[in-house]
Amino acid sequence: MTNPDILITGATVAADLTERGADLAAAPTVDLRISGGRIVERAAAGTLVAAEGERVIDATGLVAMTGLVDLHTHLREPGFEQSETVLTGTRAAAAGGFTTVFAMANTMPVQDTAGVVEQVQSLGDAAGYATVRPIGAVTEDLAGERLSEIGAMAQSRAAVRVFSDDGKCVHDSLLMRRALEYVKTFDGVVAQHAQDPRLTEGAQMNEGALSSELGLKGWPAVAEESIIARDVLLAEHIGARLHICHLSTAGSVEVVRWAKARGVQVTAEVTPHHLILTDEKARSYDPRYKVNPPLRRDEDVRALRVAVADGVIDIIATDHAPHPAESKECEWGAAAFGMVGLESALPIALLALVNEGHTSWAELERLLSQKPAEIGRLEGHPASLEVDQVADLVLIDPGASSVFSVADLKGMSHNSPFLDMELPGRVAYTVRRGYLTLDNGELVSAPAVAAAAQEATR
Numbered sequence: 511m512t513n514p515d516i517l518i519t520g521a522t523v524a525a526d527l528t529e530r531g532a533d534l535a536a537a538p539t540v541d542l543r544i545s546g547g548r549i550v551e552r553a554a555a556g557t558l559v560a561a562e563g564e565r566v567i568d569a570t571g572l573v574a575m576t577g578l579v580d581l582h583t584h585l586r587e588p589g590f591e592q593s594e595t596v597l598t599g600t601r602a603a604a605a606g607g608f609t610t611v612f613a614m615a616n617t618m619p620v621q622d623t624a625g626v627v628e629q630v631q632s633l634g635d636a637a638g639y640a641t642v643r644p645i646g647a648v649t650e651d652l653a654g655e656r657l658s659e660i661g662a663m664a665q666s667r668a669a670v671r672v673f674s675d676d677g678k679c680v681h682d683s684l685l686m687r688r689a690l691e692y693v694k695t696f697d698g699v700v701a702q703h704a705q706d707p708r709l710t711e712g713a714q715m716n717e718g719a720l721s722s723e724l725g726l727k728g729w730p731a732v733a734e735e736s737i738i739a740r741d742v743l744l745a746e747h748i749g750a751r752l753h754i755c756h757l758s759t760a761g762s763v764e765v766v767r768w769a770k771a772r773g774v775q776v777t778a779e780v781t782p783h784h785l786i787l788t789d790e791k792a793r794s795y796d797p798r799y800k801v802n803p804p805l806r807r808d809e810d811v812r813a814l815r816v817a818v819a820d821g822v823i824d825i826i827a828t829d830h831a832p833h834p835a836e837s838k839e840c841e842w843g844a845a846a847f848g849m850v851g852l853e854s855a856l857p858i859a860l861l862a863l864v865n866e867g868h869t870s871w872a873e874l875e876r877l878l879s880q881k882p883a884e885i886g887r888l889e890g891h892p893a894s895l896e897v898d899q900v901a902d903l904v905l906i907d908p909g910a911s912s913v914f915s916v917a918d919l920k921g922m923s924h925n926s927p928f929l930d931m932e933l934p935g936r937v938a939y940t941v942r943r944g945y946l947t948l949d950n951g952e953l954v955s956a957p958a959v960a961a962a963a964q965e966a967t968r
């Protein structure tokens with residue numbers, strides 16, 4: 511049984527929409543035929559004729575882009591299966607239009623050996639909803655004391671290329687230097703969670719007038735900016751690749767801008783929530799808004815959007831951080847940091863960037879698909895929706911609008927800050943390796959996806 515061919519008719523291709531604020535109705539449309547896991551034909555809309563047994567998707571009014579890639583997902587398995595598993599997390603990914611997720615290392619046991627990263631990758635392969643690329647820990651057990659088995663993870667079946675202690679900062683300068691030296695030997699990258707631990711001891715929200723007013727301990731911007739400044743200098747000194755996780759302040763943008771102008775090999779990400787929410791949300795004392803790094807001031811949000819528009823920020827990454835209800839339904843000080851984000855990333859990006867004229871659809875494809883794949887050295891990711899490319903793609907209805915609800919959350923946890931918000935756009939179809947994982951807004955069943963995935967790798 512081979513996976514059925516798919517004919518997509520009348521789609522608007524994101525890569526053709528290079529102008530900010532472009533009129534979608536005026537754009538050309540295409541038909542795409544998918545067979546054997548690849549795009550095999552592409553022609554002007556109305557040209558390709560459905561064959562016997564072929565699945566036909568009418569994509570009139572839908573925008574097609576290469577499958578989304580999240581460089582920063584917490585899948586929680588092994589060890590925290592009450593929050594998320596590889597299966598449930600990749601279901602959330604498929605629902606959000608993602609075809610690949612990079613899984614952060616702060617599992618239990620930590621992803622700091624070849625054995626654990628191979629286990630996580632295998633769980634992803636078996637589930638089939640998305641390609642799972644494990645991230646390796648920089649230090650053993652994320653303890654910040656000794657380097658982990660970076661070389662063994664790089665050479666393992668999981669071929670790890672991204673290393674991060676995310677959740678914790680690699681604070682020791684010498685360890686950071688050694689990690690950069692090590693990953694340079696195989697073109698890997700260190701993804702830094704920039705947070706000076708001493709400056710943020712007990713910190714609960716952005717430091718400022720509001721934190722004093724609310725009586726919550728402040729988290730100063732400089733705790734992030736000082737680590738980024740040190741690390742771009744280290745990366746320059748070593749000549750290695752450095753990636754900065756979840757930039758959250760205007761000052762961080764200026765440091766990265768300066769480093770890029772010097773030619774430092776640094777890339778930066780921003781989360782959807784830091785592009786739209788401010789520290790004012792803490793006034794509610796609702797722990798759904800408690801996140802690391804914290805929500806910042808309005809001027810930071812504006813600076814982050816401008817940084818995306820002018821290319822200082824390279825990618826959007828979700829920092830999808832599921833937590834069970836008991837970790838969030840408590841007082842602010844006791845609550846866990848983090849928000850789920852896979853299902854809402856695309857609508858928030860439309861709201862904060864495309865609909866505001868900060869980016870074009872083609873730029874959005876760079877931010878959410880092409881560039882994260884490039885930073886993570888993801889193999890087999892399609893460069894475009896041209897013939898011969900792997901059929902990892904997403905179809906989006908840009909005109910749709912709906913109130914985001916718990917029913918839209920397909921992972922195990924419901925700690926989204928966007929519940930009850932009116933959000934634009936709808937992810938309608940997700941295709942991975944030529945088979946559907948999301949079909950007209952509904953997840954394809956787990957057994958069907960697992961079988962299709964097995965078939966696709968034969």
Ligand SMILES: [Zn+2]
Binds near residue numbers: 676677678703755756
């Ligand atoms: Zn982090």
